[in-house]
Amino acid sequence: MTGAGSLHPVPDSLAADTSIPVRSFLALPLIFAIGAATGLGSAYFVVRGDPAFGAVQADQWVTWPDLGSIKIDPYALATLARSARIPLASGEGFAFTARTDEAGRPLDSTCRYSLSGHPPRARAWTLTVYDAHGELADNPLQRNGFTSRELTHSADGSISINLAREATAGDWLPLPPTRAFTVVLRLYDTALSPTAGSISTISLPTLKRTAC
């Protein structure tokens, strides 16, 4: 309609220009609103919980090997800053987290589990159970984990830890009252270097569901 009254019909592309000042008046606030909402929103979501990138997975265990080195990415840095976590330096060791059993099912504290296999190669290592909020749960035994020195080793050097809410024979680790839980294996002073290429050669014990 814009060029209807002129002798030479104005091409559409030029006609559109006349309306831009009016539109941009409305468009600018909209652009800022979209920019702020998507920019801040996506930044907020990406730095919640675990670091978004750099995870190295080995069966049920996951670790972020660059958290403890200068190679840490900006997203992981922002994630750490929000949670106030102090990561293990690569020279100190590595932390591996499990949220699923050997079949990929989420860990459930109403089930029973056993962690077995050969102990990881490290000068010292610890196994810790955290509740759904990532905290140490209270229990009568005051026990949320084991150190490598506390465990009984079988004749072939392997270990076996029972994880359940009710007491079991052998090395027993109580599970928290919250249904979801996580298990963290920390290897201190280890020669292992869990980069993407070598992680499959790290033999970590397996967390299996034994009853439910």
Added chain:
Amino acid sequence: MGRILSSFMLTLIAGLLLGAAVHILTIFAIPHLAERNAYARFGTASGASDLLFPGTEGRPPLPQPDPAVAVAACSFDLSKGPMIASAKLDASFASLSVHARGGEVLYAVTDQAATRGQVKLTLMSQAYFDEFVADSEDATTNVLRLVTAETRGLVVIRVLAAFPTEMADARKAATSLACTPQPSEAQL
């Protein structure tokens, strides 16, 4: 109709481009703006270290602590000259790590670097190293030295208690950490 749609698409694309820029800036800004990051929460004012774990009532809790490891930290500030982080590392496993204010790990040593159960790490700025140390004999001496571009940060000590009965000793070892200015008659 097509014109309205295309101008709406332009607005949307411009908004999303702006969103991408905001996203990137926000990610880079968080470590410096976060008022509750590790440095802000656990930094110390004096040279002595604070115990972060186990159980310190009334203080911000250390996220996801290893229940078998005593952790303490002290702040460093290299703007007024080098600082010395020292600790007794006498345990089944103990380590010292240096973290920048923004959260990057700068350096770590384990108790295997300790002499007679004592570890002493000198932290200094690149400018100080260039001016006073680089050409002196000290540059080659066998000291643990971290030359860093970061002015502020945390020194963190972790001491493993292999058995629960060792936790009292581990706490004592952890709180032996101190961050003190290097004495002016430089004894590196």
